[in-house]
Amino acid sequence: MQIRWPRCRALTYDAGMGLPNESNTDDLTLSQRQAVEHKEGPLLILAGPGSGKTRVITRRIARLVDSGVDPREILAITFTNKAAKEMASRVDRLLPGSRVWVSTFHRFCSRLLRMRGQAVGLQPNFSIFDTQDQRGVIKRVLTGLNVDAVHYPPAKIGALISNAKNNLQTAEAYRRRFSESVGNHAQAVVAKAYPEYQKLLLVSNAVDFDDLLLHVVTMLAENPELRRQLDERYRYVLVDEYQDTNLAQYQIVNALSQDSQNLCVTGDPDQSIYGWRGAKIDNILRFEADYPQAAVVRLEENFRSTPQILETADNLISHNVYRKAKTLITDNADGDPVELRTLRDSQREAEMLAADIRDCVERGENKWSDFAVMYRVNALSREIERAFGRFRIPFQVAAGLAFYERAEVKDVLAHLRLIHNPHDQEAFLRIVNRPARGIGKTTLKRLTAWAAANGFSFLEAAAQAAEHPQLTKRAVNSLVAFAETMNELVQTQFDGVAELTEAVLARTGYAEQWRGSTGEQDLQRLANVEELLTATRQFDDQWGDESTLDAFLETTSLAGETDNLDDERGQVTLLTLHAAKGLEFPVVFIIALEQNLIPHERSLKGDDPRELEEERRLLFVGMTRAMRRLVLTRAHRRDVRGKSLISIPSPFLVEFSPQQVADADDAAFGWDRVENESQEVPDDESAEQFVETARPAVNEAGGRPMLTTAAELLNGTRRSVEMPVGFTVGMSVRHPRYGLGTVMSVDGFSKRRTVTVAFEDPDHQETFVADKCPLQPVGLSKGGG
DNA sequence: GGCCAGTGTCTTTTT
DNA sequence: GACACTGGCC
Numbered sequence A: 001m002q003i004r005w006p007r008c009r010a011l012t013y014d015a016g017m018g019l020p021n022e023s024n025t026d027d028l029t030l031s032q033r034q035a036v037e038h039k040e041g042p043l044l045i046l047a048g049p050g051s052g053k054t055r056v057i058t059r060r061i062a063r064l065v066d067s068g069v070d071p072r073e074i075l076a077i078t079f080t081n082k083a084a085k086e087m088a089s090r091v092d093r094l095l096p097g098s099r100v101w102v103s104t105f106h107r108f109c110s111r112l113l114r115m116r117g118q119a120v121g122l123q124p125n126f127s128i129f130d131t132q133d134q135r136g137v138i139k140r141v142l143t144g145l146n147v148d149a150v151h152y153p154p155a156k157i158g159a160l161i162s163n164a165k166n167n168l169q170t171a172e173a174y175r176r177r178f179s180e181s182v183g184n185h186a187q188a189v190v191a192k193a194y195p196e197y198q199k200l201l202l203v204s205n206a207v208d209f210d211d212l213l214l215h216v217v218t219m220l221a222e223n224p225e226l227r228r229q230l231d232e233r234y235r236y237v238l239v240d241e242y243q244d245t246n247l248a249q250y251q252i253v254n255a256l257s258q259d260s261q262n263l264c265v266t267g268d269p270d271q272s273i274y275g276w277r278g279a280k281i282d283n284i285l286r287f288e289a290d291y292p293q294a295a296v297v298r299l300e301e302n303f304r305s306t307p308q309i310l311e312t313a314d315n316l317i318s319h320n321v322y323r324k325a326k327t328l329i330t331d332n333a334d335g336d337p338v339e340l341r342t343l344r345d346s347q348r349e350a351e352m353l354a355a356d357i358r359d360c361v362e363r364g365e366n367k368w369s370d371f372a373v374m375y376r377v378n379a380l381s382r383e384i385e386r387a388f389g390r391f392r393i394p395f396q397v398a399a400g401l402a403f404y405e406r407a408e409v410k411d412v413l414a415h416l417r418l419i420h421n422p423h424d425q426e427a428f429l430r431i432v433n434r435p436a437r438g439i440g441k442t443t444l445k446r447l448t449a450w451a452a453a454n455g456f457s458f459l460e461a462a463a464q465a466a467e468h469p470q471l472t473k474r475a476v477n478s479l480v481a482f483a484e485t486m487n488e489l490v491q492t493q494f495d496g497v498a499e500l501t502e503a504v505l506a507r508t509g510y511a512e513q514w515r516g517s518t519g520e521q522d523l524q525r526l527a528n529v530e531e532l533l534t535a536t537r538q539f540d541d542q543w544g545d546e547s548t549l550d551a552f553l554e555t556t557s558l559a560g561e562t563d564n565l566d567d568e569r570g571q572v573t574l575l576t577l578h579a580a581k582g583l584e585f586p587v588v589f590i591i592a593l594e595q596n597l598i599p600h601e602r603s604l605k606g607d608d609p610r611e612l613e614e615e616r617r618l619l620f621v622g623m624t625r626a627m628r629r630l631v632l633t634r635a636h637r638r639d640v641r642g643k644s645l646i647s648i649p650s651p652f653l654v655e656f657s658p659q660q661v662a663d664a665d666d667a668a669f670g671w672d673r674v675e676n677e678s679q680e681v682p683d684d685e686s687a688e689q690f691v692e693t694a695r696p697a698v699n700e701a702g703g704r705p706m707l708t709t710a711a712e713l714l715n716g717t718r719r720s721v722e723m724p725v726g727f728t729v730g731m732s733v734r735h736p737r738y739g740l741g742t743v744m745s746v747d748g749f750s751k752r753r754t755v756t757v758a759f760e761d762p763d764h765q766e767t768f769v770a771d772k773c774p775l776q777p778v779g780l781s782k783g784g785g
Numbered sequence B: 001g002g003c004c005a006g007t008g009t010c011t012t013t014t015t
Numbered sequence C: 001g002a003c004a005c006t007g008g009c010c
Helices: A030-037 A053-066 A081-094 A105-120 A131-144 A154-166 A171-178 A185-203 A209-222 A224-233 A247-255 A281-285 A307-317 A346-362 A378-390 A407-420 A425-431 A441-454 A458-463 A473-491 A497-508 A510-514 A520-546 A549-558 A601-605 A609-623 A651-655 A664-669 A684-690 A710-718
Strands: A043-047 A074-078 A101-104 A127-129 A206-208 A236-239 A262-267 A295-299 A339-345 A371-375 A395-398 A572-576 A585-590 A626-640 A643-646 A659-662 A732-735 A739-747 A754-759 A765-769
Touching: A030 A053, A030 A295, A043 A053, A053 A074, A053 A081, A053 A236, A053 A262, A074 A081, A074 A105, A081 A101, A101 A105, A105 A209, A105 A224, A105 A247, A105 A549, A127 A131, A127 A209, A127 A425, A127 A549, A131 A154, A131 A185, A131 A206, A131 A425, A154 A185, A154 A209, A154 A247, A171 A185, A185 A206, A206 A209, A209 A224, A209 A247, A224 A247, A307 A609, A307 A626, A307 A651, A339 A346, A346 A371, A346 A378, A346 A585, A346 A626, A371 A378, A378 A395, A378 A572, A407 A425, A407 A473, A407 A497, A407 A510, A407 A520, A407 A549, A425 A441, A425 A458, A441 A458, A441 A473, A458 A473, A473 A497, A497 A510, A497 A520, A497 A549, A510 A520, A520 A549, A585 A609, A601 A609, A609 A651
Parallel strands: A043 A262, A043 A295, A074 A101, A074 A236, A127 A206, A236 A262, A339 A626, A339 A659, A371 A572, A371 A585, A395 A572, A585 A626
Antiparallel strands: A626 A643, A732 A739, A739 A754, A754 A765
């Protein structure tokens, strides 16, 4: 996603001037200039939100090159692909054609391991296992160890292994430390499973995400000559978001910055939000101790947000004890106060957002892409998605199942993986019976045991299946045919990844299973496979002769969920608070400011106050994404795990003072009575009558009077927006499964309101609950999707 | 071996 | 509410 650069005096330059000369730093503030002009030696840039950090880094790179540094000696490392892409394109704008390497940690390590991985037992064509693959391996390990998978869920064991790896504990070290442990059963299981897991990865010639880093750490530690070479090769190392580095990443960065200590790290301890993934906020806090000659530059002027937003965020974050105090200042013009809106339930919360956004766009104040909706957990996006669908608001979601993780896409990719790396056991197991070829559990159990006993890869074993004494004829035929198909694909030369993928589909008949089907799901699957093909074609086009299967697979396995966000297309963006890091939007909504969500219940269970501080930082990150307007919401009632529960306001709300806005219904009924399920909720149309009697809402934040009601806010939009329950007889609607239809009748009230629709298909009539059905009005609004 | 329906179980955040 | 796993049936 493009990061919009705020308009501000210090940073503007005349369009007529063209690009600034990178040596000319007149357009920078004093501290920005200090950071840009610093050349040799370690440098710590403490950059508050919206302080022009990316701009400073890219300008600094440009300046280094301008002063004679070879671009190949510069390595810039980010956490996400999106950030890397953004930085690379900005560097390219300043230095067209220069080949500065901007990479994520994982990609950097992957490249290194492709070249030098033999040292840790990896062939250059190793596979990268994602979390699903990882779980598959662990499941097999646990079965082999006779460990009850119910009591020790593979995902939990996997998390423990991942934690260990993030703390640089190898399997051997872990085993030694915990194999005798009587106290903790899980650790004892991991002590056995972790070494086995690593063995299986090696047999598959594969690594998991953590291994990418850990193997590189091992390599650098065991091979001083290699470390020295790389240190010399990358004389200038820049690391973004240093506050989020874990121990492994810290070691890598340091190993590359011993002989030439031109290490520049940027970050903000207040934005450290990956502690759960092993990030050590201490890494940035102790930088000056690690590098005593370090220069320190603070970027504290904010060019992004209004003073109101900044002050609110600052009030919040100042409640953290474990931090380096920092001031946030801005010259930006005043804006509106930060609002807190309290709604009756999560559905209403979603509708309020939809109505608000639509209203702003229709008044011409904003474009769709100005808005972002942020939440703590992905599950919360559903309600918003549904409401936006009903209100016909175009949106994109940065979450849920990333494209490359959908089952059918993973299946096709598993074929490619197996072709690339025939030892990849997870890929084999995934596709050997997909589409169904009559190869079941029993057959596979025999085959894999046999392969392990004889040192075959699974694919080799399948090819030799006829030699196996116990396999049924039918199973043997299927296995041999499968192995032959794959082997032929391995041996054929293809011109590009797209051609190979097409051949895979043609030879395996994979897509045929849903061809000709009319089911919505099957069509979606076909479309996804088609989209994957498009991705391969784009990849071929982009890389030309350099387009290799290797590179394509690496891209797909390291692709992140926010990578595909697009701010050009004119859509509202829905994303988690974590995914929001590094982005900015004119208008930000943060929903569900409730106990157990923000802060998340997991952070409250343990008694570690630092976990709570991380939650506070997370909210801080979200708030400081907002440029002009920030709205926080909470609902009395929220559906969690299918149950509707009364919520408790987030304790953070008392730490700053948003302007309180309550939903009219709730004000009228009173908070104390919300629990009464039998209370019939009035229809939307009657909401206005409560406005006058509305009494101030519960004042979590210190007694501010309620100034506006949500009903008033909704009021102006009532006419232009079709409320979801507003189905009228004769209206045209669309149902995702049944297609177009006409509303025949509307019955019942409130939650029990039903709509009967006659579909185009003659004699087909269905009745739906208005609140829940996926019906969309058709042809009423000019805007939208 | 494949398919279906029913049941039990978990859900933070991500490369 | 979603998914993984189970058990029963063809």
